[in-house]
Amino acid sequence: MAYVINDSCVSCGSCAGECPVSAISEGDGKYVIDADTCIDCGTCAAVCPTGAIEG
Numbered sequence: 001m002a003y004v005i006n007d008s009c010v011s012c013g014s015c016a017g018e019c020p021v022s023a024i025s026e027g028d029g030k031y032v033i034d035a036d037t038c039i040d041c042g043t044c045a046a047v048c049p050t051g052a053i054e055g
């Protein structure tokens with residue numbers, strides 16, 4: 001089960017730069033995680049300022 005970014009995302013971009021497998025990209029109005037690429041490390045959730053990433 002991959003991590004998911006919810007609507008609390010403010011598109012700051014912090015998570016994308018921290019992902020070790022580059023699974024995060026900018027989407028329409030918020031960032032999105034590619035479920036097939038995510039390895040569930042949790043790094044993105046730890047750096048998100050709004051708590052928008054759920055695992």
Ligand code: SF4
Nearest residue numbers: 019038039041042044
């Ligand atoms: S949980 Fe890890 S691998 Fe998955 S999107 Fe976040 S930083 Fe990337």
Ligand code: SF4
Nearest residue numbers: 009010012013015048
């Ligand atoms: S760190 Fe959080 S608020 Fe920033 S782009 Fe990622 S999910 Fe959105």
